[in-house]
Structure formats: C-alpha cells, structure tokens
Amino acid sequence: MSCSFPTFARQALSSVEGKVADKSGRPIPYANVHFRELDKGALTDDSGEFIVEGLPSGNYQLQISHVSYGRRSMQVSLKPGERKDLGKILLYENGSDLQEVIVADSKVNRFADKATEYVARMPLENLENPQVYSVVNKELLQEQVLTDIDQSVRNATGVVPVIYPSGGFAATFRGFNIGINSRNGMETSTGRSSVDIGNIERIEVLKGPSGTLFGSNVSSFGGVVNLVTKKPMEDKLTEIGYTTGSFNLHRITADINTPLTKDKKTLFRLNTALNRQKRFLDYGFNNTFLISPSLKHIASDRLSFTLDAELFDAKSTRTLYSRYGANSGITGPDELLIDYNKALFHEDANAATSSLKIFTQAQYKISENWTSTTLFSYVEEDVDHSYQYYATWLSPSLAARNIGNWGPIYNSYTNIQENINGEFATGTIRHKILVGASLRFMDARSEAATSGFIDTVDVTTDFRVLRKQELDPYMVPGNWPGWHKANDNTYSLYASDVLALTDRLSTMLSLRLDHFYRPDNGTVEGYEQTSLSPKLGLIYQLVKEQVSVFGNYMNGFQNQAPANQPDGALLVLDPLYAEQAEGGLKAEVFDKRLTATISYYHIAIDNAIRTNADGFIEQDGRQVSKGGDIEVVANPIAGLNIVAGYAYNDNRIVKASDEDIEGNKAVGAPENVANLWLSYALQGKLKGLGFGVGGNQVGENYLFSDNVVAVPSYTLFNASIFFEQPTWRLGLKGNNLTNEKYWSSYGVAQAPANFAANLTVRF
Known part of the structure; x- marks a missing residue:
C-alpha cells in the first residue's frame, strides 16, 4: 500500500497504546478505539490491550466504546515520533457512569458533553441521533451558583420555567408545557412537590413529541425533561x-x-x-x-x-x-x-x-x-x-x-x-x-x-x-x-x-x-x-x-x-x-x-x-x-x-x-x-x-x-x-x-x- 507521507514524515509518526478495562479492572476485549479526526483506530485484544500506529503529531479526540459499556472520550496530544502509553482506561456498564477523561491541562468545551444513554435508550452519539436535545451539566450549574431548578433549566435552548400555583414545576418549550416527568429515563413527578437540584448530575431536554420511546405519561407535545442523578464512583x-x-x-x-x-x-x-x-x-x-x-x-x-x-x-x-x-x-x-x-x-x-x-x-x-x-x-x-x-x-x-x-x-x-x-x-x-x-x-x-x-x-x-x-x-x-x-x-x-x-x-x-x-x-x-x-x-x-x-x-x-x-x-x-x-x-x-x-x-x-x-x-x-x-x-x-x-x-x-x-x-x-x-x-x-x-x-x-x-x-x-x-x-x-x-x-x-x-x- 502506497503512502503519501515523505520519508522524514514517516519517521516522525507517533503511536498510542493502552488497556481498556471495566470498573473492577477486568479487561474488555473487542472495544473500539478510534481517533475521530484521523479515522484510524483498533479493537482491543483478549487482554483489553490496543495499539494505534502511524499517527501524525497534533491534538486529537480519542473515543473508546463498547456496546455493553457506552463511550468515553479523551483529548490526546502527540509529539512527533512519540510513543504514548495511556495506561488503563475504564469503561462503565452501558454508559451508566459516563465521564470524559482528559489528557491535557484543562477540559475542552466543558459544557458541551452530550453523551447520554437516555435520549435514544441506547448508546448513540449526538451526530448519529436525528433528535434535537440540550444538556445542562453540573459544571454549568456550579459556575452560576444556582440553587433551584427554575433558574437551572433556563440554560437549555428555548426553555422557560413554569412554577404552578399548586407548587409544582414545569417547563415550556416548542409551545407546550411539560413537567419534569423523567428521572434517569423512568417516570417521576413534580406536580406538587417540585424538585431539588442537589442530586442532579445533568438536565437533559429532549425536543419534540417523544411518545415513541417515553410514552404519554412522561412526554408532552413539546418534548421531555429528564433528570440524571449522581451515581456511585470508584474514587473516595x-x-x-x-x-x-x-x-x-x-x-x-x-x-x-x-x-x-x-x-x-x-x-x-x-x-x-x-x-x-x-x-x-x-x-x-x-x-x-x-x-x-x-x-x-x-x-x-x-x-x-x-x-x-x-x-x-x-x-x-x-x-x-x-x-x-x-x-x-x-x-x-x-x-x-x-x-x-x-x-x-x-x-x-x-x-x-x-x-x-x-x-x-x-x-x-x-x-x-x-x-x-x-x-x-x-x-x-x-x-x-x-x-x-x-x-x-x-x-x-x-x-x-x-x-x-x-x-x-x-x-x-x-x-x-x-x-x-x-x-x-x-x-x-x-x-x-x-x-x-x-x-x-x-x-x-x-x-x-x-x-x-x-x-x-x-x-x-x-x-x-x-x-x-x-x-x-x-x-x-x-x-x-x-x-x-x-x-x-x-x-x-x-x-x-x-x-x-x-x-x-x-x-x-x-x-x-x-x-x-x-x-x-x-x-x-x-x-x-x-x-x-x-x-x-x-x-x-x-x-x-x-x-x-x-x-x-x-x-x-x-x-x-x-x-x-x-x-x-x-x-x-x-x-x-x-x-x-x-x-x-x-x-x-x-x-x-x-x-x-x-x-x-x-x-x-x-x-x-x-x-x-x-x-x-x-x-x-x-x-x-x-x-x-x-x-x-x-x-x-x-x-x-x-x-x-x-x-x-x-x-x-x-x-x-x-x-x-x-x-x-x-x-x-x-x-x-x-x-x-x-x-x-x-x-x-x-x-x-x-x-x-x-x-x-x-x-x-x-x-x-x-x-x-x-x-x-x-x-x-x-x-x-x-x-x-x-x-x-x-x-x-x-x-x-x-x-x-x-x-x-x-x-x-x-x-x-x-x-x-x-x-x-x-x-
């Protein structure tokens, strides 16, 4: 196979290696490791290990995914000729603890993570999903020193909070009212008792009638508001x-x-x-x-x-x-x-x-x-x-x-x-x-x-x-x-x-x-x-x-x-x-x-x-x-x-x-x-x-x-x-x-x- 790189460029190519494991440290075979911008990647072997070679220097987004474990992403910076070992990378069952791992000085676009297992009820990237949705994460809530749900949802495009005289909470978008009727993808209710944001990891707002996956009890004609709660982690x-x-x-x-x-x-x-x-x-x-x-x-x-x-x-x-x-x-x-x-x-x-x-x-x-x-x-x-x-x-x-x-x-x-x-x-x-x-x-x-x-x-x-x-x-x-x-x-x-x-x-x-x-x-x-x-x-x-x-x-x-x-x-x-x-x-x-x-x-x-x-x-x-x-x-x-x-x-x-x-x-x-x-x-x-x-x-x-x-x-x-x-x-x-x-x-x-x-x- 011919290559367009001249000799000095081939000598400067880099590689990335590592091991993909679950939360208990057990290897995950056949996980997909993929550099998005370069369209290069590999599958992990029976030991969960991988190596991707022939990479030019630069800053790249690396995605690691498996059908049973969801996805994680990393920012990887490569120097010419570098052989970078990423060590052990953990995936979580079906994306239940989705996190972003950053190998850099600071998190890139920290309010933009749209990884979710709930919107399509399956691991699906935003660019693969034909439905529009907004995500408000806890980092944004913390930066704005927010203490209530009504100010929090204002960060989602088109959303206006509604406080009912009965004490309940709802939101208006696309012309229709909807209560917070979904919590971790399952039915919940805030009709009279409202909600506290102290246990919220992020707020997902699905746009448009969503009866197909959520039913009439959870969705309205405007969409769905889903609260994702904080999950247990390995770290103390x-x-x-x-x-x-x-x-x-x-x-x-x-x-x-x-x-x-x-x-x-x-x-x-x-x-x-x-x-x-x-x-x-x-x-x-x-x-x-x-x-x-x-x-x-x-x-x-x-x-x-x-x-x-x-x-x-x-x-x-x-x-x-x-x-x-x-x-x-x-x-x-x-x-x-x-x-x-x-x-x-x-x-x-x-x-x-x-x-x-x-x-x-x-x-x-x-x-x-x-x-x-x-x-x-x-x-x-x-x-x-x-x-x-x-x-x-x-x-x-x-x-x-x-x-x-x-x-x-x-x-x-x-x-x-x-x-x-x-x-x-x-x-x-x-x-x-x-x-x-x-x-x-x-x-x-x-x-x-x-x-x-x-x-x-x-x-x-x-x-x-x-x-x-x-x-x-x-x-x-x-x-x-x-x-x-x-x-x-x-x-x-x-x-x-x-x-x-x-x-x-x-x-x-x-x-x-x-x-x-x-x-x-x-x-x-x-x-x-x-x-x-x-x-x-x-x-x-x-x-x-x-x-x-x-x-x-x-x-x-x-x-x-x-x-x-x-x-x-x-x-x-x-x-x-x-x-x-x-x-x-x-x-x-x-x-x-x-x-x-x-x-x-x-x-x-x-x-x-x-x-x-x-x-x-x-x-x-x-x-x-x-x-x-x-x-x-x-x-x-x-x-x-x-x-x-x-x-x-x-x-x-x-x-x-x-x-x-x-x-x-x-x-x-x-x-x-x-x-x-x-x-x-x-x-x-x-x-x-x-x-x-x-x-x-x-x-x-x-x-x-x-x-x-x-x-x-x-x-x-x-x-x-x-x-x-x-x-x-x-x-x-x-x-x-x-x-x-x-x-x-x-x-x-x-x-x-x-x-x-x-x-x-x-x-």
Missing part, C-alpha cells in the same frame, strides 16, 4: 458546600462517595441538601430538605445492580394565582397597582409536601453484543396541606380574595421496564437495536376545600393580609366525582432500530404500542384505549463525525376518556395526537471546541377536542406549533466558554370551539426565547480565577386563549466571579442585576436583583 470523595444570599438564603449541601469493599465492587454515594429561604415578598418562605442515597454492586463481570432513593420534604408558601374580571380593563400584570413586594396572604397559610422516589436496576451482559436492563421505579407524592392563593382583579387596584386548601393528596406511580440492547449486521448494514416492554400503575387520592370570595381589598391602601385562622372558617369541602380517587394501568411495547446503511448514512425506525386502562371507580365509568406511536429519523454525516444533516418524524399522544353527548350518546374519542416534522444540522468541529445545532420544526395537532355551537363534542380541532432552534456551545480559546441559544416559536389555535379565538396564540407560549452565558477562567499565575456574564430574554406570552391579558417580555442580566482550586471553590453570583420587574407565564411577580455566595470544599 467528599464535597461540602454552603450558600448564602439574598432573602435570607442559607443552603448546606453534601456529596459523599466511597467504595464499601476493598475490591470496589460495592460503591455508595450520598447526596443531601438543606435549604432555608424567605420570599422576596413581605410574607413567604421556602424550606426544603433532600436526602438521596445510592448503591451499586458489581456481582460479576456480567451482572450489576443499582439502587437509589430520594426523599424530599418541603414546607413553603404558594404563589398567587391571579384571575381578571371581564370588565377590569386589565391587559397585563404590569398594570396592577399592588406594591411589587407585597403579599395578599400571610405565610402561616402554607403548604407541606413530601415525595419519595425509589429506583432499582439490574443489568446483565448476555454476550459481547447484547445487554439486558431490568428497571423498577416507585414515585410517591404526598400533600399534607396546600393553601393556594387566588385574587380576582376587578380593576388595577381592587382584588377579590379567596383561597383553597388542597390536601391530603396522595399520588403514586409504579413502573417496571425491561430493555434489550444489541448490535448485529445484516450484510453491510449495521444495526443498533432496542426492544422493550413496560408496565405502569398509577394510584391517586385527593381531598380539597375551597372558599367563596372572602373580601375585596384596595391594594393602594394599607390593607391587611389574611391569616390562616381567618381563612379556615370560609373553607367548604369539595367533591369532584372521579377526580378525588383514580387509578389506571398502562402496558407498553416498543422497539427501535438504528441502521447504519453506510459509514455516513443512518436511519432510525421506532414504534411503540400503548394500552391504557382505567377501571370504573364507582362514580365515573372506566375506559381503555390503545395507541400506536411511530418515529422515523434520517441522518447523513456531511463531514464524517463532524457535521450531520438530519430529519425526523415524531409522534406524541394523550389518551382521552369517552365523552357524553347532549342527546345521551357516548362518543368514543381517539387519543390526541401531535405529529412533528423536523430538519436541521448538527456540528461538532474544531476538536469539538464548537458544537452547534440548527433546526426547524412543524408540530400539528389535527384531532383536538372541541365543543360545537350545539354543545356536541367533536374531535376535529387543530393547533399548529412551528419554529426553529439554534444552539451553540463553544470553547474558542483556552479558558473561554460560551453557551448560547435562541428559539422562535409560533403556536396558534387554527380551529376551536370558540371561533373568536381561531388564529390566536396558544397560552403561555412566547414567540422568542434566548439564553447566553460567557465565562472566562484565567490561564496564567491566577489560574482558577474566572468571570461569567449572561442572561435570558423571554418574549411576550398570553395568559388566556382570548389573547387579551399578556405577560410582558423581559430580559435578565446575570454575572458571576469564581475562584476554583482542587480542594475548594468560591463563587459569587448576581441575578437580575438591572432589577427588572418581570412576571412568570402565570402572571406571578418574580424576584428583583439578588445575590448568592457559595463556598465548597473537597476532601
């Missing part, structure tokens, strides 16, 4: 942090990781967080406690077990839910004359909630190319009591107050899932296969009491806040037949095949079958429904392992109960379907110093349910959400990191029961959303000292489908300074530094300028 590590700041913030966190056995086959990790903070209002608080232990046991070179649990307790006050009288003349919450920092209710009318989450996994390596993963999760949300505040604004200065007490409420979700992953070839076509089945059981019970209007107050006067002992006599127990007690079951089968037709062209074919069953609960007739959800994707690498063009068709669905018609007939409804067509470009170039995604999508709901002028239910409503996303994560020079995103969305009601709203914007769907974070860490004598600046811009959105009351657009400006050393880190962050008054998508006033300082020590 303890990290203690303390954060203080505005509104009497005091937060203590601890992350303790240790092997329990000398052979490191049993690993333990504990994360905990204690949070105390007042609201920026004159009344209100948020006190929470999180404890999350996790355990991993490696039974053999084929079998491992994982167990983790999370207990979260919260005692807090809810946010005010404003309604607007028909003749109030109000067109936005910025017109209200109440003092920005003033509450209408006392904090003794508060809420007490708790949640328990248990997750287990058994992973068995059937053969070199096939792995079985059996998963179980149990999620429980309990509400002891939850006083929720309501104000109906009769004019900018007059508010009619009433209240509800929701609880006790009990919701539980039990999920059992089996996934088989494998690789094989049919001729020249390589297949990555997922075959899965899941069982899901839900049980819910609830009670509530509400009041009528208690009083009307002029907020321009020195009015009195209402206290709990004044409110309780007005409470009337509610009765919602069929809602206060419910349970349902879902049985699912799904499969996905990623076919590598060539080394650049691949396609994804996926299908899910769901059978939903809700039994008769004595007050409401039960029903069952079967849904079929396909997913198709195509991706072509214009520049191999650097630039991909992609397209997808994705489907999401929501089950619908039969509806009673005015003439006594029962209308059996089809599941509500949203279908997305999307195309775009993904890039990971300049040694992955620049990663970018550009996409355009069109989401249509063609069978929405509406009521016609005669009062009959029809399933012919239509809604269209279309737009585009641009995301850039870059490390142009050493120490400088950039995270930027812009999302445009036009979500409109095309056909509805009320013809007057046809053509209007959907509720809570801003047209423009942007995020930016720039940070620079000094590289010289003051290495470890750094600065960050950035912010968020959210466009106007509407509170109701009549598009009368609008939440104004807003722009937030934030900045930080940090100093990090191997055993400690100090950070200071300022939020909303321009002290802008702004409101959430529920019209709730948000915090003015505030600050937080953090000290973290490691040992």
Whole structure:
C-alpha cells in the first residue's frame, strides 16, 4: 500500500497504546478505539490491550466504546515520533457512569458533553441521533451558583420555567408545557412537590413529541425533561458546600462517595441538601430538605445492580394565582397597582409536601453484543396541606380574595421496564437495536376545600393580609366525582432500530404500542384505549463525525376518556395526537471546541377536542406549533466558554370551539426565547480565577386563549466571579442585576436583583 507521507514524515509518526478495562479492572476485549479526526483506530485484544500506529503529531479526540459499556472520550496530544502509553482506561456498564477523561491541562468545551444513554435508550452519539436535545451539566450549574431548578433549566435552548400555583414545576418549550416527568429515563413527578437540584448530575431536554420511546405519561407535545442523578464512583470523595444570599438564603449541601469493599465492587454515594429561604415578598418562605442515597454492586463481570432513593420534604408558601374580571380593563400584570413586594396572604397559610422516589436496576451482559436492563421505579407524592392563593382583579387596584386548601393528596406511580440492547449486521448494514416492554400503575387520592370570595381589598391602601385562622372558617369541602380517587394501568411495547446503511448514512425506525386502562371507580365509568406511536429519523454525516444533516418524524399522544353527548350518546374519542416534522444540522468541529445545532420544526395537532355551537363534542380541532432552534456551545480559546441559544416559536389555535379565538396564540407560549452565558477562567499565575456574564430574554406570552391579558417580555442580566482550586471553590453570583420587574407565564411577580455566595470544599 502506497503512502503519501515523505520519508522524514514517516519517521516522525507517533503511536498510542493502552488497556481498556471495566470498573473492577477486568479487561474488555473487542472495544473500539478510534481517533475521530484521523479515522484510524483498533479493537482491543483478549487482554483489553490496543495499539494505534502511524499517527501524525497534533491534538486529537480519542473515543473508546463498547456496546455493553457506552463511550468515553479523551483529548490526546502527540509529539512527533512519540510513543504514548495511556495506561488503563475504564469503561462503565452501558454508559451508566459516563465521564470524559482528559489528557491535557484543562477540559475542552466543558459544557458541551452530550453523551447520554437516555435520549435514544441506547448508546448513540449526538451526530448519529436525528433528535434535537440540550444538556445542562453540573459544571454549568456550579459556575452560576444556582440553587433551584427554575433558574437551572433556563440554560437549555428555548426553555422557560413554569412554577404552578399548586407548587409544582414545569417547563415550556416548542409551545407546550411539560413537567419534569423523567428521572434517569423512568417516570417521576413534580406536580406538587417540585424538585431539588442537589442530586442532579445533568438536565437533559429532549425536543419534540417523544411518545415513541417515553410514552404519554412522561412526554408532552413539546418534548421531555429528564433528570440524571449522581451515581456511585470508584474514587473516595467528599464535597461540602454552603450558600448564602439574598432573602435570607442559607443552603448546606453534601456529596459523599466511597467504595464499601476493598475490591470496589460495592460503591455508595450520598447526596443531601438543606435549604432555608424567605420570599422576596413581605410574607413567604421556602424550606426544603433532600436526602438521596445510592448503591451499586458489581456481582460479576456480567451482572450489576443499582439502587437509589430520594426523599424530599418541603414546607413553603404558594404563589398567587391571579384571575381578571371581564370588565377590569386589565391587559397585563404590569398594570396592577399592588406594591411589587407585597403579599395578599400571610405565610402561616402554607403548604407541606413530601415525595419519595425509589429506583432499582439490574443489568446483565448476555454476550459481547447484547445487554439486558431490568428497571423498577416507585414515585410517591404526598400533600399534607396546600393553601393556594387566588385574587380576582376587578380593576388595577381592587382584588377579590379567596383561597383553597388542597390536601391530603396522595399520588403514586409504579413502573417496571425491561430493555434489550444489541448490535448485529445484516450484510453491510449495521444495526443498533432496542426492544422493550413496560408496565405502569398509577394510584391517586385527593381531598380539597375551597372558599367563596372572602373580601375585596384596595391594594393602594394599607390593607391587611389574611391569616390562616381567618381563612379556615370560609373553607367548604369539595367533591369532584372521579377526580378525588383514580387509578389506571398502562402496558407498553416498543422497539427501535438504528441502521447504519453506510459509514455516513443512518436511519432510525421506532414504534411503540400503548394500552391504557382505567377501571370504573364507582362514580365515573372506566375506559381503555390503545395507541400506536411511530418515529422515523434520517441522518447523513456531511463531514464524517463532524457535521450531520438530519430529519425526523415524531409522534406524541394523550389518551382521552369517552365523552357524553347532549342527546345521551357516548362518543368514543381517539387519543390526541401531535405529529412533528423536523430538519436541521448538527456540528461538532474544531476538536469539538464548537458544537452547534440548527433546526426547524412543524408540530400539528389535527384531532383536538372541541365543543360545537350545539354543545356536541367533536374531535376535529387543530393547533399548529412551528419554529426553529439554534444552539451553540463553544470553547474558542483556552479558558473561554460560551453557551448560547435562541428559539422562535409560533403556536396558534387554527380551529376551536370558540371561533373568536381561531388564529390566536396558544397560552403561555412566547414567540422568542434566548439564553447566553460567557465565562472566562484565567490561564496564567491566577489560574482558577474566572468571570461569567449572561442572561435570558423571554418574549411576550398570553395568559388566556382570548389573547387579551399578556405577560410582558423581559430580559435578565446575570454575572458571576469564581475562584476554583482542587480542594475548594468560591463563587459569587448576581441575578437580575438591572432589577427588572418581570412576571412568570402565570402572571406571578418574580424576584428583583439578588445575590448568592457559595463556598465548597473537597476532601
């Protein structure tokens, strides 16, 4: 074979060698070792060893992968004629402990790692995946001195946080709301108890209807938010942090990781967080406690077990839910004359909630190319009591107050899932296969009491806040037949095949079958429904392992109960379907110093349910959400990191029961959303000292489908300074530094300028 290198160049070529092993040190044969830029590599032998020769000098990205162990990547710098020994490189079962190993002075593009086992439920590179997704990792959360989930998700392109008056948390993107319904790929819930970020390794935001792999209970028509929790590691590590700041913030966190056995086959990790903070209002608080232990046991070179649990307790006050009288003349919450920092209710009318989450996994390596993963999760949300505040604004200065007490409420979700992953070839076509089945059981019970209007107050006067002992006599127990007690079951089968037709062209074919069953609960007739959800994707690498063009068709669905018609007939409804067509470009170039995604999508709901002028239910409503996303994560020079995103969305009601709203914007769907974070860490004598600046811009959105009351657009400006050393880190962050008054998508006033300082020590 001829070679284009002249003699002196051949003599200067380098080589790389090493050994690939699992966490117990046992060799992994047939692992793929590949230099992306050079398209050169090797397979490990029976001893897990490899050598790649004939490499020119330079800086390269080395990827090590195995179907049963996921992927790891390394930055490798080679000098002319160097023979570099990388030593032992560890891989983890099916990517469950994905990390990046860097053989360099500092981590390259440290906010850009998109390695994940959850988005496609199989090891799949970003450039091989026809779905768009964003990842917010713990390094970015730490640099921004963040303590809550709502500010954290703002780092994902197009995402706007939503705090429900019930106390739960959700996010809006691509024109639709979605709660945090996924935790390590399994169902979770934050409907009333929210979530603490103390145990979060990263936040994954999957864009577009994702019913095929996640089902209707986890995904919305906008996508999925998946929390990836911190996993046990082999190294012994303890990290203690303390954060203080505005509104009497005091937060203590601890992350303790240790092997329990000398052979490191049993690993333990504990994360905990204690949070105390007042609201920026004159009344209100948020006190929470999180404890999350996790355990991993490696039974053999084929079998491992994982167990983790999370207990979260919260005692807090809810946010005010404003309604607007028909003749109030109000067109936005910025017109209200109440003092920005003033509450209408006392904090003794508060809420007490708790949640328990248990997750287990058994992973068995059937053969070199096939792995079985059996998963179980149990999620429980309990509400002891939850006083929720309501104000109906009769004019900018007059508010009619009433209240509800929701609880006790009990919701539980039990999920059992089996996934088989494998690789094989049919001729020249390589297949990555997922075959899965899941069982899901839900049980819910609830009670509530509400009041009528208690009083009307002029907020321009020195009015009195209402206290709990004044409110309780007005409470009337509610009765919602069929809602206060419910349970349902879902049985699912799904499969996905990623076919590598060539080394650049691949396609994804996926299908899910769901059978939903809700039994008769004595007050409401039960029903069952079967849904079929396909997913198709195509991706072509214009520049191999650097630039991909992609397209997808994705489907999401929501089950619908039969509806009673005015003439006594029962209308059996089809599941509500949203279908997305999307195309775009993904890039990971300049040694992955620049990663970018550009996409355009069109989401249509063609069978929405509406009521016609005669009062009959029809399933012919239509809604269209279309737009585009641009995301850039870059490390142009050493120490400088950039995270930027812009999302445009036009979500409109095309056909509805009320013809007057046809053509209007959907509720809570801003047209423009942007995020930016720039940070620079000094590289010289003051290495470890750094600065960050950035912010968020959210466009106007509407509170109701009549598009009368609008939440104004807003722009937030934030900045930080940090100093990090191997055993400690100090950070200071300022939020909303321009002290802008702004409101959430529920019209709730948000915090003015505030600050937080953090000290973290490691040992």
